[in-house]
Amino acid sequence: AQSVAQPEDQVNVAEGNPLTVKCTYSVSGNPYLFWYVQYPNRGLQFLLKYITGDNLVKGSYGFEAEFNKSQTSFHLKKPSALVSDSALYFCAVRDEGNNRLAFGKGNQVVVIP
Amino acid sequence: GAGVSQSPSNKVTEKGKDVELRCDPISGHTALYWYRQSLGQGLEFLIYFQGNSAPDKSGLPSDRFSAERTGGSVSTLTIQRTQQEDSAVYLCASSRRTSGRRETQYFGPGTRLLVL
Numbered sequence: 001a002q003s004v005a006q007p008e009d010q011v012n013v014a015e016g017n018p019l020t021v022k023c024t025y026s027v028s029g030n031p032y033l034f035w036y037v038q039y040p041n042r043g044l045q046f047l048l049k050y051i052t053g054d055n056l057v058k059g060s061y062g063f064e065a066e067f068n069k070s071q072t073s074f075h076l077k078k079p080s081a082l083v084s085d086s087a088l089y090f091c092a093v094r095d096e097g098n099n100r101l102a103f104g105k106g107n108q109v110v111v112i113p
Numbered sequence: 114g115a116g117v118s119q120s121p122s123n124k125v126t127e128k129g130k131d132v133e134l135r136c137d138p139i140s141g142h143t144a145l146y147w148y149r150q151s152l153g154q155g156l157e158f159l160i161y162f163q164g165n166s167a168p169d170k171s172g173l174p175s176d177r178f179s180a181e182r183t184g185g186s187v188s189t190l191t192i193q194r195t196q197q198e199d200s201a202v203y204l205c206a207s208s209r210r211t212s213g214r215r216e217t218q219y220f221g222p223g224t225r226l227l228v229l
Contacts, residue, residue: 032215043117043204044220051215090156099169100146101218103156 002027002095006104014112019081021107023074023091033074034092034101035065044090050074061085081111115139117221119205125227126195134190134224138207145188146208146218147180151201159203162188195228202226 003026013019025031032051036044048059055067065076074091088108092101118137126132138145147159158172162182173179177195182188192199202225206218 034217036220041225043119043222044206046217046219049217092156099144099161099163100158100172101148101156102158103148105155 002031002093002098002102004091004093004102004104006089006091006107008107009105010108010110012110012112013081015083016080019076019078019085019109019111021076021089021091021109023076023104024072025074025091025093026072027093027095029096031072031074032094033065033067034094035059035063035074035076036090036092038088038090038106040087047076047089081109083111083113085109086111117205117207117219119203119221119224121224122222123225123227125229127229128197129194131191131193132195132226134192134203134226136188136190136205136207136221138186138188138205139219142207142209142219143185144208144210144216144218145182146206147188147190148204148206149201150204150223154201156204159190192226195226197228200226200228 005024034049035047038044048057050057050067058064063078088106090106091104120135143164145162149157160180161169177193180190202223204223206220208216208218210216
């Protein structure tokens with residue numbers, strides 16, 4: 001079975017400060033990990049993914065994520081948050097036995113001006 | 114290029130009525146997925162289509178839910194005898210390859226369904 005945990009409901013950060021959104025996963029076999037962002041009344045927008053290779057993955061809008069196999073984590077990071085980064089962020093995983101994505105419950109990020 | 118499109122964007126219906134939700138995937142994408150996003154349940158997988166293969170229906174919550182994909186492109190999700198607990202945002206996604214586990218799923222804007 002595949003699952004994702006996003007332990008925090010909401011992340012508040014001041015504009016210009018580093019932003020971290022946490023994600024841990026559980027899969028059988030190798031994980032394929034994804035981050036999506038959702039703005040109000042919009043669908044999910046792809047940010048980045050880890051398939052294999054370098055543990056640090058760079059994605060859209062200055063976001064990056066670090067895959068840590070020993071900690072089964074894939075935390076999303078941005079060095080300097082913008083007010084426009086305020087949105088709902090979803091971590092998702094699929095393993096080699098699945099075509100579907102398993103999503104975390106999402107984290108609301110609020111960037112305070 | 115054009116992304117995944119869904120229609121209608123909003124649907125209000127009365128309990129007991131049937132509804133049809135439409136998804137038009139990205140051109141050339143062979144895989145198509147339906148998910149449901151609701152407050153209490155988060156994002157749930159519903160059904161997956163891949164080319165001409167039999168769909169994976171294992172996420173459909175009841176036999177009131179069905180979906181079809183005609184000509185390997187457009188898909189319709191049908192909910193019969195709608196219930197209030199069906200109120201949610203229904204999201205469609207598509208991806209490129211037949212062996213799609215590495216591929217990114219691209220999502221449409223969703224259909225917001227409200228059952229009164």
